[in-house]
Amino acid sequence: xxxxxPDFGLFFWMLVTFTLVFVILKRxxxxxxxxxxxxxxxxxxxxxxxxxxxxxxIENVRIKSDKIISESIVERxxxxxxxxxxxxxxxxxxxxxxxxxxxxxxxxxKKLIEEExxxxxxxxxxxxxxLSVEIAERIxxxxxxxxxxxxxxxxxxxxxxxxx
Amino acid sequence: MPFSLQKTADTRVNVLYNxxxxxxxxxxxxxxxxxxxxxxxxxxxxxDVKFEPGAFIFDHIGDAYDWHLFDIGGKHxxxxxxxxxxxxxxxxxxxxxxxxxxxxxxxxxxxxxxDGPEKGKIRVVREDGTIDPDAAKPxxxxxxxxxxxxxxxxxxxMAIFLTVGxxxxxxxMSPPRGVQSLFEPLILFVVNDLVKPAIGEKKYVRFLPYLLxxxxxxxxxxxxGLIPIFPMGANVTGNISVxxxxxxxxxxxxxxxxxxxxxxxxxxxxxVPLLLKLPIPIMPVIEIVGMLTKPFVLMIRLFANITAxxxxxxxxxxxxFIFGEVSPAFGYGGSVLSVGFGIFxxxxxxxxxxxxxYVFTLLTALFIGMAVDDGH
Numbered sequence: 001x002x003x004x005x006p007d008f009g010l011f012f013w014m015l016v017t018f019t020l021v022f023v024i025l026k027r028x029x030x031x032x033x034x035x036x037x038x039x040x041x042x043x044x045x046x047x048x049x050x051x052x053x054x055x056x057x058i059e060n061v062r063i064k065s066d067k068i069i070s071e072s073i074v075e076r077x078x079x080x081x082x083x084x085x086x087x088x089x090x091x092x093x094x095x096x097x098x099x100x101x102x103x104x105x106x107x108x109x110k111k112l113i114e115e116e117x118x119x120x121x122x123x124x125x126x127x128x129x130x131l132s133v134e135i136a137e138r139i140x141x142x143x144x145x146x147x148x149x150x151x152x153x154x155x156x157x158x159x160x161x162x163x164x
Numbered sequence: 165m166p167f168s169l170q171k172t173a174d175t176r177v178n179v180l181y182n183x184x185x186x187x188x189x190x191x192x193x194x195x196x197x198x199x200x201x202x203x204x205x206x207x208x209x210x211x212d213v214k215f216e217p218g219a220f221i222f223d224h225i226g227d228a229y230d231w232h233l234f235d236i237g238g239k240h241x242x243x244x245x246x247x248x249x250x251x252x253x254x255x256x257x258x259x260x261x262x263x264x265x266x267x268x269x270x271x272x273x274x275x276x277x278x279d280g281p282e283k284g285k286i287r288v289v290r291e292d293g294t295i296d297p298d299a300a301k302p303x304x305x306x307x308x309x310x311x312x313x314x315x316x317x318x319x320x321x322m323a324i325f326l327t328v329g330x331x332x333x334x335x336x337m338s339p340p341r342g343v344q345s346l347f348e349p350l351i352l353f354v355v356n357d358l359v360k361p362a363i364g365e366k367k368y369v370r371f372l373p374y375l376l377x378x379x380x381x382x383x384x385x386x387x388x389g390l391i392p393i394f395p396m397g398a399n400v401t402g403n404i405s406v407x408x409x410x411x412x413x414x415x416x417x418x419x420x421x422x423x424x425x426x427x428x429x430x431x432x433x434x435x436v437p438l439l440l441k442l443p444i445p446i447m448p449v450i451e452i453v454g455m456l457t458k459p460f461v462l463m464i465r466l467f468a469n470i471t472a473x474x475x476x477x478x479x480x481x482x483x484x485f486i487f488g489e490v491s492p493a494f495g496y497g498g499s500v501l502s503v504g505f506g507i508f509x510x511x512x513x514x515x516x517x518x519x520x521x522y523v524f525t526l527l528t529a530l531f532i533g534m535a536v537d538d539g540h
Contacts, residue, residue: 003226003471006405009248009304010227013311014409017318018381024322026373028177029329033351034372036336043337 177330184323191316191395215489217482225399225474226284228309229261229276233394240266243394245312249274249286250303261306274302310406313398317385325380354379354525362529367536371529374417379525382410386470386517390510401520402470404463411463414528419455422535430455458531462524469520473513480506 135157223232231243244262251257254273263271267278275289286306288299307315324343328351331344340348359368359375385406388396400406428434430451432441440447483502488495 003222004404006408007227007304007403008405009306010308010310010403010405011409012305013307014314014406015412017311017314018377018409018413021318021321021381022374022377024180025325025329025377028180029325030373030376032329032333032336033325034355034369036332037348037352037355039336 174330174333177326177333180322180326184319184326187319188323191319215482215485217479217486220482220485221475221478224478225402225471227403227405228284229264229286229306230266231309231312231394231398242266245309246307247274247286248305248307250305251288251300253299254288254302310398310400310403312395313388313400314385314406316395317381317388317400320388321380321384324384350380351376358522358526359529362526363533363536368529371417371421371532374413375525375529375532378410378413378528379521382466382524383518383521386521387514389470389474390513390517399471399474401466402474404467407463407467410466410524411459414462414524414531415456415459418458418528418531418535421532423538425537425539426535458527462527466520466524469516473509473516477506477509477513480509 138157139154229247230245233241233243235241242262244260247257247259247261247264249257257272257274259271263269264274264276267276269275270289270293273289274286275293275295277283277285277287277295286302286304288296288302290296324347327342328344328347331341339345354376355368355372358379359372362368363371382401385400389399389401391397401410431448433447433451436447480502484495484499487498
């Protein structure tokens, strides 16, 4: 048979075979294959998308937790600072109070001392008074004997007092 | 997805499977039975025939009414194939091709022409056995060598893709296994790297069944053409009729899917001076010629590439016999070189088999893409 002359018989059988193969494979092979491949592709794409979504979510959570941690650090520092301030304030207040208390005590002590002093001076005064009375008594008693003696005594007594 | 529907589809596939099995068994049985008849029937000596490389090569790449296997001891051994002839006078005649005894005998008033421009065709003969030039040519629908090879390829294709399709239908989400994993990359390649970019994301799905059938039909026929063992090794895609048939399907699909814009481009091409359309319709004529040249070029390309590959391979092997006629030692020595080159060319042909299937499918897809393009 000639190489480049188309032969009707072969041409006819070729079209028949090709059409049959096409019709059968279209129905029972290509449709399920293409559909399955597309489904699988979509499934894989969905998986990838979900993974990406999860990754972003995790990233967000990480950012959030980082934020929370940094905020809590700030909070902690603030609390510590506040605590220190409160402590200092309390200490300062306590010191002021203590000082005041001490002052009060000193004052009371001073008052007491003053009172004691006054009391002592009074006592001294009383003693002086009684001494004077005694002296006067002794003078009076001597006067009854002689004048000169009296004078002498007076002087010696005075001398005594001066020495005191 | 309704379960019952899926199940009926599955049972239908099973029915198809059984039909395929029966067809394969019939093919094998008929071949083995007929090989014996051929051996007995054929007793035409081949002695003193000078080796003609040209005729040898063209006999091997051409079509034939029987499937020649080998010659031993001056005898042809070949598988007879059904001859189907119809003439108005004689009606329908169906018989096996070994009745012709390789063209040496006429049968039921028919004979194979052995030389001249119509060599290899069947013509009506007169009572004395000479060809009747006045008789009408018979309508020849014989199952020739190429038709048998093509049937085998079609059966193989259905066996492969029904299996693959079934495993996809059963577990669409599981990773591919067995034959499925062999063909999935190819299917994905055709779908994603060939059809999708050529036609466009929106419209490609509709054309997938045709283009996938086309690609695998060409590829499997090309590949089987490289295996020189019956029932493979017929030069199916390298035959102009088969290439023409494929081009016709391509032409039909391209033009039947053409949209308004496509036809407007053909009959009233925009951005072209009116003088080119009226009064002499130069542009429409050019466009219509273009419509026809597209599939014509596809046909020529496939036919020429595959035939060329077969001719070169056969050429290297005929060198052995040409050298052998000079001296046997020269023949043996040359055979080493010839076989080496033959193997090299066969490897090249493996690549060409895929490339030609790819090119035919890609160009058809591109032409479809142009035909359905809506101007965006």
